[in-house]
Amino acid sequence: MPLKETVKNIKGYVCIKVEGYFVERFLNLMMNSGIDIWDIRQENVGVITAKIYAREFSKIKSISRKSKCKVRIENKKGVPFVLNKYRHRKIFAALIAIISTVITVLNLFVWKVEVIGDFTIPIEEIRSDLEEENIKVGVLKKNINSETAKINMTLKRNDIAWIGVSIKGNKAIVEIIEKVKDGKDYVNTYPGNVISDKEGIVEKIYVAQGTALVRKGEIVEKGQILISGEMKSDFSETRLVPADGEVTLKTWYTEKYKVPYEKEIISKTGNKDRDVTLKLFNCKINLLNNGTNFEKYDTIISCNRFSIFGRIDFPIEITTRQYEEISIEKLTYTKLQAKQLAIKLAKESAMRKVPKDAKIVDEKVNLIENKDGIEAEILIQCEEKTGIYKRIGG
Amino acid sequence: MKNSQSLKQKFLTAMDLPIELLNDVPRITLIGNNNLLIENHKGIIEYDENIIRLVSHINILGNQMNVEEINNEEIFITGEITNVEFE
Numbered sequence: 366m367p368l369k370e371t372v373k374n375i376k377g378y379v380c381i382k383v384e385g386y387f388v389e390r391f392l393n394l395m396m397n398s399g400i401d402i403w404d405i406r407q408e409n410v411g412v413i414t415a416k417i418y419a420r421e422f423s424k425i426k427s428i429s430r431k432s433k434c435k436v437r438i439e440n441k442k443g444v445p446f447v448l449n450k451y452r453h454r455k456i457f458a459a460l461i462a463i464i465s466t467v468i469t470v471l472n473l474f475v476w477k478v479e480v481i482g483d484f485t486i487p488i489e490e491i492r493s494d495l496e497e498e499n500i501k502v503g504v505l506k507k508n509i510n511s512e513t514a515k516i517n518m519t520l521k522r523n524d525i526a527w528i529g530v531s532i533k534g535n536k537a538i539v540e541i542i543e544k545v546k547d548g549k550d551y552v553n554t555y556p557g558n559v560i561s562d563k564e565g566i567v568e569k570i571y572v573a574q575g576t577a578l579v580r581k582g583e584i585v586e587k588g589q590i591l592i593s594g595e596m597k598s599d600f601s602e603t604r605l606v607p608a609d610g611e612v613t614l615k616t617w618y619t620e621k622y623k624v625p626y627e628k629e630i631i632s633k634t635g636n637k638d639r640d641v642t643l644k645l646f647n648c649k650i651n652l653l654n655n656g657t658n659f660e661k662y663d664t665i666i667s668c669n670r671f672s673i674f675g676r677i678d679f680p681i682e683i684t685t686r687q688y689e690e691i692s693i694e695k696l697t698y699t700k701l702q703a704k705q706l707a708i709k710l711a712k713e714s715a716m717r718k719v720p721k722d723a724k725i726v727d728e729k730v731n732l733i734e735n736k737d738g739i740e741a742e743i744l745i746q747c748e749e750k751t752g753i754y755k756r757i758g759g
Numbered sequence: 760m761k762n763s764q765s766l767k768q769k770f771l772t773a774m775d776l777p778i779e780l781l782n783d784v785p786r787i788t789l790i791g792n793n794n795l796l797i798e799n800h801k802g803i804i805e806y807d808e809n810i811i812r813l814v815s816h817i818n819i820l821g822n823q824m825n826v827e828e829i830n831n832e833e834i835f836i837t838g839e840i841t842n843v844e845f846e
Contacts, residue, residue: 393802396829405826407808 377419377443384412385434394428419445475504475537482541486524491541494518500530500537509537556605557756559592561585565614568748575608585614594757605757612752616723618745620715624707625738628696633663636690644682657688664688700739704732707741715743723747785815787843795819795836795843803834811836816846 383391388411395402395417405415417425419441429436451457478500480491495501498514511530518528529540559575567583575592579585594608636659641652665687671679698706708730719725727746732739771778779786779798788796801814806826811819813834824838 389803389806392806392826392829396802396831399831401830403828405806405829407806407825410807413806 374443377445378416379419379422379438380414380416380440382414382437382439383434386411387432388413391428391432391434394432400424473505475506476502476535478502478537480539484541484543486543494521495539506532555607555756556594557607557754558590558594559608559610559752560755561587561589561591561751562753563614563616563749563751565616567612568615569613571611573609574606591752611750614749614751616747616749618715618718620711621740621742622707622711623738623740624703626698626703630694630696631691634690634692638688640686642684646680659688659690662688662690703739707739711741711743715745719745719747723749785817792840793837795840796833798833800834818844
């Protein structure tokens with residue numbers, strides 16, 4: 366068994382030769398005094414070889430005397446004897462210690478930064494950016510925080526789509542994928558249509574290539590084809606081209622907002638009361654039970670269950686019931702104030718709907734007055750460009 | 760003595776316990792004809808390549824037999840075993 370052998374090797378054992386007339390007695394005595402002995406072999410009549418642990422050899426003397434056997438050491442094996450052999454070679458041991466410490470210390474550092482990936486960014490720029498993120502030759506491995514370095518690099522550089530930082534041995538491997546440039550100077554070569562991504566009324570249409578399918582004043586829906594890639598001709602066959610052009614749409618955004626003349630505002634006074642209940646299995650014990658004297662209050666109930674490592678639950682539960690006093694104030698607006706506020710809030714929420722690149726052409730406000738409040742309806746008219754290229758059959 | 764032993768035996772059979780729990784009986788495990796393990800052997804009387812005699816009245820005959828391990832409880836013998844006999 367290899368495991369047994371290794372244990373014996375580590376402890377160190379000796380091969381002994383026993384000679385005498387009463388070898389059996391010797392074995393019995395060894396057995397009775399609890400000394401481990403193995404691999405017993407007969408060499409001749411009255412001569413056997415065996416193996417015992419080196420530490421137990423000193424116990425043998427009395428046994429050999431009792432059994433009148435001669436014991437001789439044939440061989441010494443195991444780690445303790447090897448170590449003993451090198452006991453006097455101090456420089457040798459010191460060198461081994463020095464080399465192993467040097468290797469472990471050198472292993473703590475990064476000795477090479479490798480940048481992989483197919484990119485057009487000058488590598489010196491990337492290296493200098495990496496140096497700012499503490500990824501450079503001669504830095505302690507544990508000082509490199511690859512997660513933050515990744516985030517900082519992608520934030521700093523706009524031309525990097527993805528970056529991976531990993532440390533393998535003494536190498537820091539940085540993998541970079543460059544962003545593909547915007548599709549503006551990218552020419553469509555496949556036949557396709559220009560479709561709308563918005564709803565609205567066509568204001569202007571300019572066709573560079575293809576056939577216009579809509580006219581000024583026509584209502585278009587989302588996904589409708591504006592410029593078709595099919596070119597019909599009286600003189601030749603119908604052919605397919607990549608449609609190109611620009612369409613301007615009129616669009617509207619509306620929003621309503623109602624402001625009442627009277628409004629209740631709820632605020633906390635900061636006064637608090639609390640009850641605490643302990644729950645053991647199914648029996649409840651009130652630790653604090655005062656209730657509350659507040660006229661108006663919010664109740665917050667929080668439950669705490671005890672558990673070990675967040676896994677094993679105990680059947681003990683502490684429930685805290687917190688009362689927070691609240692006060693209600695009434696706020697009144699005059700007609701003018703309510704009107705202004707309603708218009709302002711309606712416009713704000715309508716502007717949120719309007720896309721950034723849209724041009725605002727007109728604004729209309731419609732006010733509806735009621736008994737209890739005022740409602741403002743706002744309509745914003747915009748001009749927007751649309752047109753998304755879509756491949757035919759793609 | 761004999762009476763108490765039989766009582767012990769009765770107890771073991773009644774409780775469905777293995778019979779080797781009786782103190783003085785050796786237990787012999789023989790694997791093929793070259794591995795022999797004897798528990799409760801009590802000691803060696805004679806050791807030779809061709810014969811091993813144990814205190815618990817067992818003689819083992821064979822060729823080129825080695826004692827692989829020996830301690831108070833068990834003895835493990837390897838080699839070509841031909842006979843296991845009781846005196």
